[in-house]
Amino acid sequence: GAVVSQHPSWVICKSGTSVKIECRSLDFQATTMFWYRQFPKQSLMLMATSNEGSKATYEQGVEKDKFLINHASLTLSTLTVTSAHPEDSSFYICSALAGGGGEETQYFGPGTRLLVL
Amino acid sequence: DAKTTQPPSMDCAEGRAANLPCNHSTISGNEYVYWYRQIHSQGPQYIIHGLKNNETNEMASLIITEDRKSSTLILPHATLRDTAVYYCIVSTHSGYALNFGKGTSLLVTP
Numbered sequence: 001g002a003v004v005s006q007h008p009s010w011v012i013c014k015s016g017t018s019v020k021i022e023c024r025s026l027d028f029q030a031t032t033m034f035w036y037r038q039f040p041k042q043s044l045m046l047m048a049t050s051n052e053g054s055k056a057t058y059e060q061g062v063e064k065d066k067f068l069i070n071h072a073s074l075t076l077s078t079l080t081v082t083s084a085h086p087e088d089s090s091f092y093i094c095s096a097l098a099g100g101g102g103e104e105t106q107y108f109g110p111g112t113r114l115l116v117l
Numbered sequence: 118d119a120k121t122t123q124p125p126s127m128d129c130a131e132g133r134a135a136n137l138p139c140n141h142s143t144i145s146g147n148e149y150v151y152w153y154r155q156i157h158s159q160g161p162q163y164i165i166h167g168l169k170n171n172e173t174n175e176m177a178s179l180i181i182t183e184d185r186k187s188s189t190l191i192l193p194h195a196t197l198r199d200t201a202v203y204y205c206i207v208s209t210h211s212g213y214a215l216n217f218g219k220g221t222s223l224l225v226t227p
Contacts, residue, residue, distance in 0.1 A: 004160075043204075043217040043218060043219055043220070044155075044161065044215075044217045046214040046215075049214060091158075093160045095160075095161075095215075105151075105163055105166065106163065106215060107163055108153075108160035108161045108163075109160050110159055110160045111158070111159060111160045113158075
């Protein structure tokens with residue numbers, strides 16, 4: 001099956017610093033990637049849709065200036081949490097779209113756990 | 118996308134079949150049924166999807182009723198490693214972001 005990686009797997013940072021998370025599709029090209037966030041004991045919530053070569057589409061309530069998304073190639077999307085605060089501590093998960101013909105499948109990365117002190 | 122209803126939790130003995138139900142009574146004709154699972158502290162794992170025919174792969178079988186208003190995911194021989202939250206998601210295709218809901222927490226016991 002299609003493999004998606006994320007780096008780093010976990011990160012601890014000080015409040016006010018920025019953190020970059022990478023999402024890579026290892027064995028396929030992905031025009032579209034998605035970024036989700038998951039707080040403890042909750043389900044995944046979509047943050048934004050990332051399309052290669054164009055601006056990301058953010059969900060309501062997600063600040064685009066705080067969560068910068070760059071999808072510069074067909075195998076890499078990055079999420080930068082700028083000026084992170086403790087309330088940004090969460091599990092960030094990306095997915096990449098594989099396949100075509102109207103029957104695409106999303107494959108997910110292993111997630112990145114962010115702790116902001 | 119159509120909403121789905123799943124039991125919040127289920128138990129299954131190791132080696133037995135795990136049958137996870139999902140109701141999606143408002144599903145429309147062009148919507149697929151997708152199943153993912155999430156093992157604790159990991160990203161979701163794709164299991165299987167179908168439109169109206171039953172599907173089987175190396176992980177599981179998906180049985181969709183003729184009226185498509187419900188489906189069942191079958192893990193034929195559950196192992197301890199199958200303990201996870203299982204999500205049934207209905208979507209026109211997986212190209213859209215997935216609405217995960219609360220899923221079913223499956224506990225496989227020795």
